[in-house]
Amino acid sequence: MKKIFFGLFLASILFSCNMKERADLIFINGDIYTVDSAFTKCNALAVKDGIIIATGGDDEILNTYQSKNIIDLEGKPLYPGFNDAHCHIAGLGMSLTRVDLRGATSFDEILSRLKKRQEENPSKCLLGDGWDQNLWEDKNFPSNEKLNELFPDVPVILSRIDFHAVIVNDEAIKRLGITPGDPSIIPGEALMKNGKFQGVFLENLADRFKEIVPKPDGKEMREILLAAQDECFKYGLTSLSDAGEELDMINVMDSMQGEGKLKIRLDVWLTPGERNFAKFTKPYKNGRLSISAIKLYADGALGSRGALMIEPYSDMPNTRGISVNTFQKLEEYCKWAFDHGFQVAIHCIGDGANREALRIYAKFLPEGNNLRWRIEHSQIVKPADMAMFAKYSIIPSIQPTHATSDMLWADERLGERIKYAYPYKELLNQLGWLPAGTDFPIEQVNPVYTFFAAVYRKNLDFIPEGGFQMENALSKEEALKAMTIWAAKASFEEGAKGSIEKGKFADFVVLDKDIMTASEKEVPFIKVIRTFVGGEEVYKAE
Numbered sequence: 001m002k003k004i005f006f007g008l009f010l011a012s013i014l015f016s017c018n019m020k021e022r023a024d025l026i027f028i029n030g031d032i033y034t035v036d037s038a039f040t041k042c043n044a045l046a047v048k049d050g051i052i053i054a055t056g057g058d059d060e061i062l063n064t065y066q067s068k069n070i071i072d073l074e075g076k077p078l079y080p081g082f083n084d085a086h087c088h089i090a091g092l093g094m095s096l097t098r099v100d101l102r103g104a105t106s107f108d109e110i111l112s113r114l115k116k117r118q119e120e121n122p123s124k125c126l127l128g129d130g131w132d133q134n135l136w137e138d139k140n141f142p143s144n145e146k147l148n149e150l151f152p153d154v155p156v157i158l159s160r161i162d163f164h165a166v167i168v169n170d171e172a173i174k175r176l177g178i179t180p181g182d183p184s185i186i187p188g189e190a191l192m193k194n195g196k197f198q199g200v201f202l203e204n205l206a207d208r209f210k211e212i213v214p215k216p217d218g219k220e221m222r223e224i225l226l227a228a229q230d231e232c233f234k235y236g237l238t239s240l241s242d243a244g245e246e247l248d249m250i251n252v253m254d255s256m257q258g259e260g261k262l263k264i265r266l267d268v269w270l271t272p273g274e275r276n277f278a279k280f281t282k283p284y285k286n287g288r289l290s291i292s293a294i295k296l297y298a299d300g301a302l303g304s305r306g307a308l309m310i311e312p313y314s315d316m317p318n319t320r321g322i323s324v325n326t327f328q329k330l331e332e333y334c335k336w337a338f339d340h341g342f343q344v345a346i347h348c349i350g351d352g353a354n355r356e357a358l359r360i361y362a363k364f365l366p367e368g369n370n371l372r373w374r375i376e377h378s379q380i381v382k383p384a385d386m387a388m389f390a391k392y393s394i395i396p397s398i399q400p401t402h403a404t405s406d407m408l409w410a411d412e413r414l415g416e417r418i419k420y421a422y423p424y425k426e427l428l429n430q431l432g433w434l435p436a437g438t439d440f441p442i443e444q445v446n447p448v449y450t451f452f453a454a455v456y457r458k459n460l461d462f463i464p465e466g467g468f469q470m471e472n473a474l475s476k477e478e479a480l481k482a483m484t485i486w487a488a489k490a491s492f493e494e495g496a497k498g499s500i501e502k503g504k505f506a507d508f509v510v511l512d513k514d515i516m517t518a519s520e521k522e523v524p525f526i527k528v529i530r531t532f533v534g535g536e537e538v539y540k541a542e
Contacts, residue, residue: 020066023048025506025535028058030073031514034500035080035484039477047506050534055500076529077514079480080499081238081507082447083487085435086345086376086397089242089266090249091163092231093224094216095129095441101158102130107142110158111150118151125213126151128158129441131167134303134409141191144169144199157209161405162301162442166206167199175212178205188322203300203322221252222261229264233539235446236509236528239265241437241491243345243376244295247275257289263533264288265507267491269295269345272333282341290491293343295376296333297324298353302379302406302413307350310382314415321350331360338364338371345374345397351382351417358388365392372490377402377439380414380421389430395490396427396434398482400453400474401443407459407468418469424454425472435490436482447483451515452523454479460524476516506535 023046032042034055044061046054054061099117104110110131118126133139147156147169155172159165178185180197189205191198201209216224232240245253245268256262265288270276272294283292300306300322305313308321325333330346337344344361348354354375361373370393378389378396389396403422411418428434436450443449449460454474457467467473474482488498497505510530515523531539 020064021046021053023053023065023067024050024069026061026065026067026070027078027508028062028070028072029075030510031075031077032073032500033077033079033480033516035481036499036501042500045500047535050506050536052500052502052504052506054502073510076510076512077516078500078508078510079236080484080497081509081531081533082236082483083239083241083435083498084232084237084437084440084447084450085241085483085487085490086243086399086437087240087440087445088244088442089228089232089240089264090221090224090245092441092445093226093228096227096231097127097224099126099128099158100130101128102132102161104131104135106136107131107133107146111146114156114158115150118154124154126154126156127213128156129163130161131158132161132303139409141165141198141200142167143193144197147199155212157213159206160301160304162303164206164301164306165200165202165304166209168201168209169199170197172209172212173197173199176209178208186322188319202304202306203324215248218252221249222256225253225256225262229262230539231445232264233531233533234528235448236511236531236539237264237445237447238507238509238531238533238538239267239488239493239497241267241293241435241487242269243347243439244269244271246271246273247279250276250291254286254289257287262288263536263538265497265505265533266290267293267493269293270342271295272336277336290493292341292492293345293374294333294337295345295347296330297347298330298357299324299348299350302349302410305413307380307413308352308356309350309380309417310352310355311417313413314417315412320352323353327356327360330357331363334360334364343372343374345376347376349377349379351380351385351420354378354381355385358385358392358394361394362388362392365394367391367393369393372492374490378423378427380417381423381427383420386423386426386430389427393431396430397490398424398427398434398436398454399439399443400424400436400450400479401438403468404453404457404459405443407457408463422469423472424474428474428478433486433489434482435487436479437487448511448515448526449524450483451476451479454482456520456523458520462521480516506532508532 025047028044046065156169158167191200299308346357374395485498
């Protein structure tokens, strides 16, 4: 009789196990933020074929599903994978190979870093990124005499932190083949000293120096993208909106995605041009790669006084900034996008650029549309123009760390206009949602810094004490949504990712502390423990 009872008991266990649905991966004992419409939380979830198949309590999931791969989160917080709504993945990969000039407090320090790199690893073209003259005691743009003395035969090209200005030596100028008085130079884009080039160039002319930089071949492009992908996974990023790429890089991305080597989800925006427009006559999707937007520029950057203002700069009354494209050209590009079914994303920093982009959009967008055209940065917006975002359903795309990087000097440029700069809360109120990103490699990759800047409006030195224009801070819930579900929505992908819900991609990030409950002093130091894309672990902290 005992044998019969034991046999029935064993059979019931086996039957129970066989009744359970198989999952590829189960997470239990977690503090899981689903970021669904009700912002609910749960403890466990199950994944199959890269898709979330269930969420719930530990017992609920374990009683329903079985898996050979069960991860005990040990109470750690898990969130939807972070989504950077505006960045430059190829630029990040390339910046990892260049001299890092970020944080340099003088031009002499920059020269020292360049000398050290050239001595340790000589290059035929010396490149550096990240200088910011606003951090120097003398905040004026330098001239290139010292560069010429140190590097007379090697072209040197140093990009400003915003990539809207460069400092170059005479050898680089010579190789580009430009001279003072060249009719191709747009007024204001070349700084002069005693009738000669000072070595500082802005906007379109700054971009032209790329022509003398050796272009990476296909193998190098792959290495660049893989290095950038690893950096993104390290910080919990599983999706990116890549703000402008040329065809050669897009082709490499497409190939790598097809091979399964580029695993991060990419929403790539086209740089306007004949080659891109000839190749992509309609939106394109291949697995984790999507191409359905074009990236345009209305103006430059505030730090280099290239942002287009309605009134002159407070600290330089002879300029209002630079129109990177004519408004007619912007309108032509918008028409192409409208006719071919593409989103448009226009870089707008100054109030003049924002006003003109909103005006152009209004020509194409009916009220109540769902085309989701975007204004990138939306940095300085006249109060009278703010309602245009809501009227024409235009998405304001923000980068919170820009505010905390600029705030210590922005009032010098803007004067009283600082009151309507970086107005993130007011922008949020237009549509009830907005996406957030970093604009890396201009800012650091880490999305935790995005969260911190959005909520506390302070830099990483916890300055200013009371926060910068706190009336425009976001709540913690709003900040998390801006870098997950709202970022996905800005790319029409909210049905597939951005929250932890049944049927969505199994993209997750696990942190060592909960950003939603951690103290202000703790948040910037929170680290990523694990990152998953499509249920595959792509990063694990050592």
